[in-house]
Amino acid sequence: MNPAIYKKISLCVLLALLLPALAGCFGVAVVGMGASALMLSDRRPSETYVTDQGIELRAGNSISEKYHDRVHVNVTSYNRMVLITGEVPDAATKADVEQIVAGKPNVKATQNELKISGLSALGGRSNDSLITSKVKGRFIDYGKFSANIVKVVTENGTVYLMGLVTQREADAATQIARETSGVLGVVRLFEYLTEQDAARLDNRPPGASKP
Secondary structure, eight states: OOHHHHHHHHHHHHHHHHHHHHHTSTTOOOOTTHHHHHHHTOSSOHHHHHHHHHHHHHHHHHHHHHHGGGOEEEEEEETTEEEEEEEESSHHHHHHHHHHHHTSTTOOEEEEOOEESSOOOHHHHHHHHHHHHHHHHHHHHHOSSOGGGOEEEEETTEEEEEEEEOHHHHHHHHHHHHTSTTOOEEEEEEEEOOHHHHHHHHTOOTTOOOO
16 A cells, blocks of 8 residues: 555544544534544645644643633634634633643644633524534535635634635635624634645645645
């Protein structure tokens, strides 16, 4: 077997082994075994894909161990850029949560979008999940870019968009998200590629190196 392909498959197997732990992790959403398949077409390096899952797991567990049910925090890592969303009771806790996340290995930067307020109700969180599903579905329906390249996170009706994208893809994703029912606002947290770099990543052979 080609060594590069073998390496890619090995990383998929590693991620698959991590999924049971990730599925129960505080602040981490994992869609079953399909996550390992998604990694094969992701623009991130395979190692970074797994690293992002590890950041979410470690940070989420540390926050949960310290604050238990006194906070509602979601940690989303994409290309080692970490988005922190949810609700905390005061500014000191907000700052401390960010320090916990920033202190984890491999974190490149953090975006602290925590709100100082009471914890959101279950109904509100369910509505956020529905909005995320609708936005992703509309990405597929419109077909302007591969839906797999944009990470969608919804918190209290605000949609956060992450990914390695071109300006064209970012603008299309933003417009589609803004026009989705229930969305109160859209925050772009993209890292930008040239059209040439995006095409190179999308057409690379399995296991080829990525920036």
